Amino acid sequence: GDAERWIAISVIFHEYTHYFLASQFAGEYPPWFNEGLTELMGYARFQNNKVILQVPVGHVYQAREGGWIPFAQLIRVDHSDPEYVSHKLMPSFYAQSWLAVHYGMVENRDFGRQIVQYLNELNRLVPQEQAARNAFGDLAAVDKLLRDYSRKNMIPQGGMTLDNVPTAALSEGTPLGELDAQAIFADLMLETRLQP
Numbered sequence: 001g002d003a004e005r006w007i008a009i010s011v012i013f014h015e016y017t018h019y020f021l022a023s024q025f026a027g028e029y030p031p032w033f034n035e036g037l038t039e040l041m042g043y044a045r046f047q048n049n050k051v052i053l054q055v056p057v058g059h060v061y062q063a064r065e066g067g068w069i070p071f072a073q074l075i076r077v078d079h080s081d082p083e084y085v086s087h088k089l090m091p092s093f094y095a096q097s098w099l100a101v102h103y104g105m106v107e108n109r110d111f112g113r114q115i116v117q118y119l120n121e122l123n124r125l126v127p128q129e130q131a132a133r134n135a136f137g138d139l140a141a142v143d144k145l146l147r148d149y150s151r152k153n154m155i156p157q158g159g160m161t162l163d164n165v166p167t168a169a170l171s172e173g174t175p176l177g178e179l180d181a182q183a184i185f186a187d188l189m190l191e192t193r194l195q196p
Contacts, residue, residue, distance in 0.1 A: 014042035027123040031084050032074050033115065035094055036101030046162075053106060053158035062095035063150040069096055071143035075118070075132060096146070103149050106158035111145075 003011070017038040021029060029037075043054040069083055074096055077083045083093040104112035118135035122128065136142045149155070176184070188194075 010042040013044055014038045017041040027119070029119060030075060030122065031077050031079055032093070032097040033101065033119060036097035036099075037105075039094055039098035040101050040105060049162045049164060051160055051162060053102070055102075055155050055157055056098065059095040059098045060150065060155060062091050063099045066092040066095060068147065069093060070139075071100070071136075071146060072132070072139040074100070075139075076128060096150075099150055100146055102155070102158075103146060106156060107149065 015038070018034065021034065021037065039056070039059065040053060043056050045052050045054055067089065069077075069089075069092055074083070074093070077093060079085075083089045101115070104115045114135045118131055121131035121134055126134070132139060
């Protein structure tokens with residue numbers, strides 16, 4: 001509640017992207033893509049009918065100077081792996097996940113198509129290593145490509161013009177009973193692991 005406005009907005013956009021991906025699309029998304037996309041959207045800034053996908057300097061610095069995770073390892077990371085849960089390795093994981101998704105969604109749409117092919121193959125239950133070879137080919141070459149991209153003098157922002165958003169017509173709300181409200185708070189505390 002006392003965070004700076006831009007930090008709060010980034011967190012809201014990040015978490016809402018997790019929710020949107022989980023609720024609007026079928027299939028499973030590996031942690032690197034899930035976090036990479038949410039980080040990309042966490043730095044989206046809207047003004048009038050335009051959106052700019054900003055480049056987070058901290059992620060660029062971390063990708064350049066932090067402990068580099070080879071791409072073949074990055075795409076295999078699971079929710080229980082140290083790269084995902086360790087406070088020491090997590091900054092590199094988030095930075096490189098953002099970098100890979102940004103590269104595919106903003107800089108190189110061919111790489112973006114490879115990402116989509118990889119995700120589709122995983123959701124058709126193709127084994128991870130085979131899906132990676134089918135979609136990306138030489139993973140060492142992709143690793144070098146992303147490492148070189150992280151060292152560019154200028155990583156471009158993404159941007160697009162949006163259509164006008166139609167006015168939403170919401171029905172009148174219904175108050176929750178006290179027990180239902182407490183159950184929602186309990187679920188949130190369990191999900192976020194926050195202390196009461």
